[in-house]
Amino acid sequence: MHVSASILSCDLLNLETEIENLEKAGIDSLHVDIMDGHFVPNISFGVDMVKQLRLISNLPINVHLMVDNPKQFIDSISHCNVECLIIHSEIKQNIENTLKNIKRHGMDVGLAISPQTQIVEVMQYLPLVDFALIMGVPPGFGGQKLIEPVLSKIGEIRSIHHKITIGLDGGVNENTIALIKAAKPDTLVVGNYLLASFQKKNRLDDIKEKLKILCQRK
Ligand code: DX5
Ligand code: ZN
Secondary structure, eight states: EEEEGGGGGGOOGHHHHHHHHHHTOOOOEEEEEEBSSSEEEEEEEEHHHHHHHHOOOOOOOOEEESSSSSSSHHHHHHHTEEEEEEEEETTTTTHHHHHHHHHHOOEEEEEEETTOOOHHHHGGGGGGOSEEEEESSSSTOOSOOOOOOGGGHHHHHHHHHHOEEEESSSOOOOTTHHHHHHHHHSSEEEEEHHHHOOOOOTTHHHHHHHHHHHOOOO
């Protein structure tokens, strides 16, 4: 199971140390949520954050764009050496063109699917996508409760498109992990459970322990 840490829940005033601890704990990748305050009612990071993270870590970085206008970010993010750029299937822009544009810029193409969006609505785009990100919660905030019925979307995609990597973003914790694993995602994006304790003492051990729970629980 690939586990990606959503840095939204990091102790942001000590981010470099947080990233070091995530690396030492054996996290597989970093997940950076970019929000514009329009597509979602929150604001988080911008491209400069991605640039700075790239300077301090060799971990793969996935960028999750929760913005109305992803087009304006594609070029600048493509210079940050990120693995995958994820856009939302609910934007008003031309999705097919945007996905192709990301590919042309040399990044893996990701499509995030919010809880209210059904797979049948995005089916036409899936052949263009490397990574489908099923949102376990409404996009915009960490620490929300998993909407369990979304888990069936994983099997729905898998039964038609065998090559797409499928991730679940939001609501992953020690209470939901068994149910989530039964749905067989390839990747878990985890923020709150892994990082939100802000416990400075034994921070590395705490992250390691939680990562172990997520990876070992059946
Ligand atoms: C929500 C974000 C997630 C979030 C993860 O809009 O896309 O990446 O940080 O959620 P939790 O905190 O539930 O793991
Ligand atoms: Zn995210």
